Amino acid sequence: MFPTSEPSIPALASAYAGDVLTLAFLTPELASRIQFGWTITIHIIFAALSVGLAPFLVYVTVQEVRTGEKRYARLREFWTKVFAIGFVMGTVTGIPMGFMFGTNFAAFSTAAGEMIGGPLSFEAKMAFMLEAVALGVLLFGRERVSGKMYALSSVFVALGAWLSAFWILVVNSWMQTPRGYEVVMEGGVPIAKLTDPTAAFFNPRFPWMYVHMQNAAIISVTLVIAGIAAYFVWQNRDSDVWRTALRAAVVVLLVTSAFQAIHGDMYGRHVAETQPHKFAAMEAHYETGEADLHLIAIPTDLDAITDPRADNLYTISIPQLGSFLASGGDPTAEVTGLNDFEYESPPVAWVFWSFRIMVGLGFWFIGLGAWGTYRLWKGGLYDDERYLQALMLSSPLGFVALITGWYVTEIGRQPWIIQDVLTTADGVSPPLSSAEATFTLIAFVVGYVLLFGVFLYVLKRLIDEEAERHTVGIEEDDRPDSPGVIADD
Numbered sequence: 247m248f249p250t251s252e253p254s255i256p257a258l259a260s261a262y263a264g265d266v267l268t269l270a271f272l273t274p275e276l277a278s279r280i281q282f283g284w285t286i287t288i289h290i291i292f293a294a295l296s297v298g299l300a301p302f303l304v305y306v307t308v309q310e311v312r313t314g315e316k317r318y319a320r321l322r323e324f325w326t327k328v329f330a331i332g333f334v335m336g337t338v339t340g341i342p343m344g345f346m347f348g349t350n351f352a353a354f355s356t357a358a359g360e361m362i363g364g365p366l367s368f369e370a371k372m373a374f375m376l377e378a379v380a381l382g383v384l385l386f387g388r389e390r391v392s393g394k395m396y397a398l399s400s401v402f403v404a405l406g407a408w409l410s411a412f413w414i415l416v417v418n419s420w421m422q423t424p425r426g427y428e429v430v431m432e433g434g435v436p437i438a439k440l441t442d443p444t445a446a447f448f449n450p451r452f453p454w455m456y457v458h459m460q461n462a463a464i465i466s467v468t469l470v471i472a473g474i475a476a477y478f479v480w481q482n483r484d485s486d487v488w489r490t491a492l493r494a495a496v497v498v499l500l501v502t503s504a505f506q507a508i509h510g511d512m513y514g515r516h517v518a519e520t521q522p523h524k525f526a527a528m529e530a531h532y533e534t535g536e537a538d539l540h541l542i543a544i545p546t547d548l549d550a551i552t553d554p555r556a557d558n559l560y561t562i563s564i565p566q567l568g569s570f571l572a573s574g575g576d577p578t579a580e581v582t583g584l585n586d587f588e589y590e591s592p593p594v595a596w597v598f599w600s601f602r603i604m605v606g607l608g609f610w611f612i613g614l615g616a617w618g619t620y621r622l623w624k625g626g627l628y629d630d631e632r633y634l635q636a637l638m639l640s641s642p643l644g645f646v647a648l649i650t651g652w653y654v655t656e657i658g659r660q661p662w663i664i665q666d667v668l669t670t671a672d673g674v675s676p677p678l679s680s681a682e683a684t685f686t687l688i689a690f691v692v693g694y695v696l697l698f699g700v701f702l703y704v705l706k707r708l709i710d711e712e713a714e715r716h717t718v719g720i721e722e723d724d725r726p727d728s729p730g731v732i733a734d735d
Contacts, residue, residue: 527597
């Protein structure tokens, strides 16, 4: 047999298989970003459910204790169960995210550990434990504690949920506008050393992000409450229990959605000042100069979806309004385009279209709130078939707006994991391989789909159980009043 320089068939097959596997695996950075993004997409639904539902629980619980009316008891029982399921799911989907800081973003954790470690510990020890203990009283203590203590437990549940969001957003807002630190070298590794906790915790982004996020959570949950209430009112127009919930939800929706539009406008101006590349991505603004505001943008081809630009979109725009909003009043103000930044642009399509979905849904929510409030004022809220159906169909849309808004916030700051300090690529765990990152991504996608499916199944069961109690023409619960607990306890 003569030697040959041609590779053998097995060698060719092996090389080809290696190339296929290489193509099948994502880079560690991309896989880690998708994994964290997917995880938070599911987790944020449950986190927002806790934040948004907590004030409503306080309202119905206090009203139940104050008045002794069974309609408030029914609402409290149903929504406490929903809150509890969301709390469990939020815990299950949230815990792995803490481990991802070590498995997928170890370099980021090393650089910013001093900043992120404290607030995340406070969130677990201060907020989570308070919420968990108080929720136990709310679930099982109605016949075991006084009315005042029971009402107070609902307040503590709400306080825990809102404190949890406080500490999480302290960390995230610091990553957007880092303050109160200095970079020092430890063992040849740059570390963000915390020098001023007050400046770090209450950085310029925090108040904007906290108010906007909390209000978005309230809007999202209000739409769910309105949708479920509309379903039961649609079944039985005389349901005093769910007419009560529907009235409250409609008014809250109008107030909170209108406030979100006003606050969002001011928030956008702050973003333009502190993260101009994110603002440019929101408007697909590539060339420095005056910026129009695209009220409506319709893709004209596939490239327009994946790479939105002025010349491949059909737009209805207001000239110079982008400059006016970015500058706070000057329609001729110069807005820096994406082409003039020294670093890589974020994935513009994700930011551009997510922003438009969020804003478009926001105006729909204002319209729904105004429509319902008008019908309530005129006395025809419970008989308006179209409105009840619109609420039922719109019940999940608040979470769609919330998630797309979060995409604008997180994807829009790329390539930075800490703005102007550390890029996402440099924050990924150095030893992480493409195969490891890809396999764990697949596992998280499958696992979180199953978890979300379990949540939807349990929620449907709760609605079905309430529907069985919600017999047409029967509003009174046949169970005896809670012994030993009266309205003025």
